[in-house]
Amino acid sequence: MVSAAALLISTGHESQPAARPRIESDVSFTANLVHWVDNLAGTSVGKTMPFYRPYWERRFGPLTPDDQAALDDFARIRRAPMLSAGRDVVNQSGCLPVAADGLVWHQVFLVEAMSARSLDGLREGLASHLGAADLDRVMGALQRFRPRFEEVWKDLDYVRRFEARFKRYLAAGELPAYLASVAGFFGVTPRDDQPMKISFIGLPSDDEATHAEADGDHLLIEIRPSDTPHDQVQVVAHEASHFLMRRMDAARIDGLARQAFGEGEAGALFWRYMWEGLPTALGQGLAEAKLTPSEFSLSHRWYHIDTIDRFAKLIYPAVARAFAASQRLDDGLVPSLTRTLAVSELMSEARPNEFLMTAFFASGEGLGDEMDLLRRRLALRGDAGSKSFALDDPEAPELLRRYACLGGVALVRPADLERVNTLEGSPWLSAEVVAQARQQASRGVAVIASGRRAGGGPVFVLVAPKDSLIRPLVEALGRFRGLPDRLILITGEPGS
Numbered sequence: 311m312v313s314a315a316a317l318l319i320s321t322g323h324e325s326q327p328a329a330r331p332r333i334e335s336d337v338s339f340t341a342n343l344v345h346w347v348d349n350l351a352g353t354s355v356g357k358t359m360p361f362y363r364p365y366w367e368r369r370f371g372p373l374t375p376d377d378q379a380a381l382d383d384f385a386r387i388r389r390a391p392m393l394s395a396g397r398d399v400v401n402q403s404g405c406l407p408v409a410a411d412g413l414v415w416h417q418v419f420l421v422e423a424m425s426a427r428s429l430d431g432l433r434e435g436l437a438s439h440l441g442a443a444d445l446d447r448v449m450g451a452l453q454r455f456r457p458r459f460e461e462v463w464k465d466l467d468y469v470r471r472f473e474a475r476f477k478r479y480l481a482a483g484e485l486p487a488y489l490a491s492v493a494g495f496f497g498v499t500p501r502d503d504q505p506m507k508i509s510f511i512g513l514p515s516d517d518e519a520t521h522a523e524a525d526g527d528h529l530l531i532e533i534r535p536s537d538t539p540h541d542q543v544q545v546v547a548h549e550a551s552h553f554l555m556r557r558m559d560a561a562r563i564d565g566l567a568r569q570a571f572g573e574g575e576a577g578a579l580f581w582r583y584m585w586e587g588l589p590t591a592l593g594q595g596l597a598e599a600k601l602t603p604s605e606f607s608l609s610h611r612w613y614h615i616d617t618i619d620r621f622a623k624l625i626y627p628a629v630a631r632a633f634a635a636s637q638r639l640d641d642g643l644v645p646s647l648t649r650t651l652a653v654s655e656l657m658s659e660a661r662p663n664e665f666l667m668t669a670f671f672a673s674g675e676g677l678g679d680e681m682d683l684l685r686r687r688l689a690l691r692g693d694a695g696s697k698s699f700a701l702d703d704p705e706a707p708e709l710l711r712r713y714a715c716l717g718g719v720a721l722v723r724p725a726d727l728e729r730v731n732t733l734e735g736s737p738w739l740s741a742e743v744v745a746q747a748r749q750q751a752s753r754g755v756a757v758i759a760s761g762r763r764a765g766g767g768p769v770f771v772l773v774a775p776k777d778s779l780i781r782p783l784v785e786a787l788g789r790f791r792g793l794p795d796r797l798i799l800i801t802g803e804p805g806s
Contacts, residue, residue, distance in 0.1 A: 330486040331493060331500035331550065335477065335508040336424070337470045340432055343459050344423035345511045345530070347452055351381040353388040355416065356521030357614050358513060358532060365514070370458050377454065384451040387444050388419060399695055400560045405567040405715040405765060406581075406668050407695030408560040415439075417525035424509040424528045429453070466512030468535050473510055479539035484601055489550050492592055497638050498557035506553045508546070519614070520545065524552035543601045548593025555589070562640065569644040571715035571766030575793055576652035578717050578768050579660050580644070582667040583621040583651070586613070588639075590622035591629050599630070617656060617664075624654055658792040662719075663688045665768045665793070670718035671698040672706065672733070674726045677774075681721050684772075684784045690719070701726055701733070710734040710763075717767030721783075724751035724775050731761075731771070738762060738769045746797055751775040756783050758790075758798035768793060778802060 348354040349362035350373075367373065373381070399407040413421065418439060426432035433449050440448065480486060493500050506527060513520055513532040520532040522545045529549040531542060558566075570584075571577035594612035598605050608626070613619040625647045632643045651657060671690070673681040678700060684690065699706045701722065710716065711734055720730045724747075731737045731744055738761035739747070747757045756779040761769045770787065774780045782800045790798060 329493065329500050330490040331554065332502050332505040333480055333486065333489075333508065333546075333550075334505045335473050335510060337473050337510050338424065338427070339463060340426045340429055341424045341509045341530075342463065342466065342469075342511050343429075343452060343456060344420070344432070346459055346462070347381070347384060347455050348388065348420075350455070351385040351388065351451075353385050354521075355523065356532070358518050358521045361513070361515060361518050366458075369462070380447075380451040380454045383447040387440065387448055388416070390415065390444075401564055403712040404560075404564040405571055405713065406564065407697070407713055407716070408563050408567075409695050410560075411556055413526050420523075420525045420530060421528050424507065424525070424530065429456075462512075462514070465514055469510050469512045469533050472533050472537055472539075476510075476539045476542070485543060485546065485597075488547065488597060488601060489554070491633070492547070492551055493554050493557075494636070495592075495633060495639055496554050496558055497562060497640060498554055500554070500557070506550060508549075522549050524549045526556075527553065529553065540602050540605075544594045544598045544605075546593075547597030547601075548589045551589035551592045555585070566640055566644055567715060569640070569642075570648045573645055573648040573652065574766050575665065575717075575762055575768040576648050576657055577715070577766045578665040578667070579657060580648040580651050582664050583618060583656075586615075586618045587621040587625065588629070590618060591626045595622060595626045596630060596633060617660075620656060621651070624650060624656065661688075661791055662770055662787055663690050665717060666690055666696075666719065668695045668716065669767075670696065670710065670716055672701055672718060672720040672722075672730060673698075674701045674720075674722035674730070677721050677723075677780075680774075680780050680784075681719075683781075684719065684721060684787070687784050688788050701730060707734050714765030715763065715767045716765075717763060717769055719770045719772065719787075721772045721774065721780075724748060724773055727751070727771070727773055734763075736764050739771060743797065747771075747773055750797065750799060754801075756780075756800040756802075758783065758787055758794070758800070760793050760795075 345354065346362060349356065349359045350366060352359065398410050400410045401408045422435035423432060426435055429449065429452060433445065436445055436448065504527060506529060508529045508531055511530060511532045513534050516534045516536045518534065520534060522529065522531040531545055531549065533542070567581060570580045590613045608623055611619055612622050628643065628647055628650065637643060669690070671681055671685060681698070697709060699709070722730050727744060727747060731739050739759050743759050747759055750757050751773050754775050756775060757773045759771045761771060763769060772783050772787065774783055779800055779802050782802050786798060786800050
C-alpha cells in the first residue's frame with residue numbers, strides 16, 4: 311500500500327502550468343428538501359437511500375396515507391420516461407457513435423433543484439419540463455413535507471459550517487492544483503465561465519457511507535456531522551473527474567475508443583468500466599494517496615459496486631505511473647490498461663450485457679418483439695449511441711460500416727445465419743462455427759455463438775430454430791460469463 315501511494319510523491323503534471331477548474335459550493339434548503347423527499351419516495355439513486363425513511367419515521371412517526379399518496383405522485387413523475395435534449399449522436403462515423411453531452415430526466419430534475427434559490431424558483435425551473443398537473447403534484451409533495459423538514463434543517467447547520475471550512479481548504483490550493491493535473495491527464499482545459507458547482511446535503515449520521523453524484527456541471531455530495539474537508543477529498547476528486555471527462559470532445563472520445571477496441575473484445579469491457587472506474591482510481595485512489603496519504607488503502611472499498619471497485623484498483627498502479635510521468639490518457643495508456651483487463655478475472659467473470667454498453671441489436675424477420683424482450687430481461691437498454699434494426703433494413707450494413715467497433719447482438723432464424731454473418735461484408739464468425747451452428751439448428755438445437763467485428767467489437771449471434779427456444783436462449787445469454795470460445799447449445803431442457 312505504501313509503495314503504491316509513493317508513486318505520487320512527484321506528480322509530473324504539477325511542473326507544467328495548468329488551468330485550475332473553478333469550484334463553487336452551496337448549502338441550499340431547497341436542494342436538501344428535494345433530496346430528502348427523493349429518498350423518502352424511493353427515487354434517489356443513492357446508496358444511502360435506506361437511511362432516510364427509518365430516520366424520518368423515528369423522528370416524526372409513520373407516514374400517513376396522505377403522505378404516501380404524495381410520495382407516490384412524486385415517484386411517478388420522477389421515474390417518468392421523459393425525453394431530454396442533447397443526446398443526439400454527433401459523429402457521422404468512427405469507432406463508436408458518440409452522443410452529445412446531455413442529461414437524462416433524473417439529472418435534469420436534480421440540476422433544477424440544485425440551481426433553485428427557493429421552492430418558487432424550483433417551480434419556475436420545472437415548469438419548462440412538466441405539465442401543470444404534474445408540476446402541482448411535485449410541488450405539493452415538497453410543500454407537504456416542508457414543515458417537518460424545517461425541523462430537520464435546524465439540525466443540519468453543521469453542513470454550513472463544513473462548507474465554510476471547505477472554502478478555506480480550497481483557497482489553500484492543494485485540491486485545485488491536483489484537479490488541474492487531472493484536467494491535463496484528460497487533455498482538457500477547464501473554463502472559468504463553466505464552474506463545477508457543489509451542493510452539500512446533510513446526512514445526519516456518522517455511521518453511514520455518503521452518496522455523491524455528478525449531474526452535468528452540478529455535484530451533489532452528502533455530508534455527515536463529523537466530516538472535515540479532508541474526509542471529502544476523494545469524493546470531490548471523483549466527481550470532479552466526471553466533470554472533467556465531460557469536457558472531452560467527440561474526436562477525443564472516439565480516439566480513446568479506437569485505442570481500447572484495438573485490443574479486441576476486452577475493449578468493450580474497458581469502455582463499460584472506464585467511465586466510473588477511472589474517476590474512482592483518480593479520486594479514491596490517486597487523490598487520497600497524494601492529498602490525504604494517511605487514509606490511502608488498497609484494502610478499503612473504493613466503490614460500492616464490486617466490479618468497479620476491482621477495476622479501479624486493477625488499473626491504479628499504471629494510472630499512477632502515467633500521471634507521475636505527465637502521460638495523458640490518450641498517450642498509449644488506454645491500450646495498456648485494456649490489456650491488463652483482458653488477462654484479469656474481471657474479463658472471465660463479465661456478463662454479456664457488460665460488453666454491450668454501446669451496441670447494435672439486430673433481429674431477423676418477425677423477431678423484433680423477442681429482441682425487445684431480450685433487451686428488457688438483460689437490462690440491455692444501451693446508451694444514446696446504441697442502434698436497433700431489422701435484418702432486412704437496407705441502412706443496417708452502412709451503419710455498421712460507419713461505426714467500425716460497434717459490437718452487438720443478433721437474434722435470427724437458421725435461414726438467416728449466413729446473411730447476418732456477412733451483414734457488413736467481413737464475417738463475424740468463422741466458417742467452422744457457422745457450419746456447426748447450422749448443424750445444431752438442423753437438429754432443433756438453439757445456439758449462441760460469440761464472434762468479433764474487425765474493429766474489435768464483440769458480437770453475440772443467437773440462432774433460434776423454433777419459437778419455443780427463444781426464451782431459453784435469452785435466459786442462457788444472461789447466465790454465462792465471459793466470452794465463450796465454443797458454441798453454447800440450448801435444447802430447452804433444464805440445465806441446457
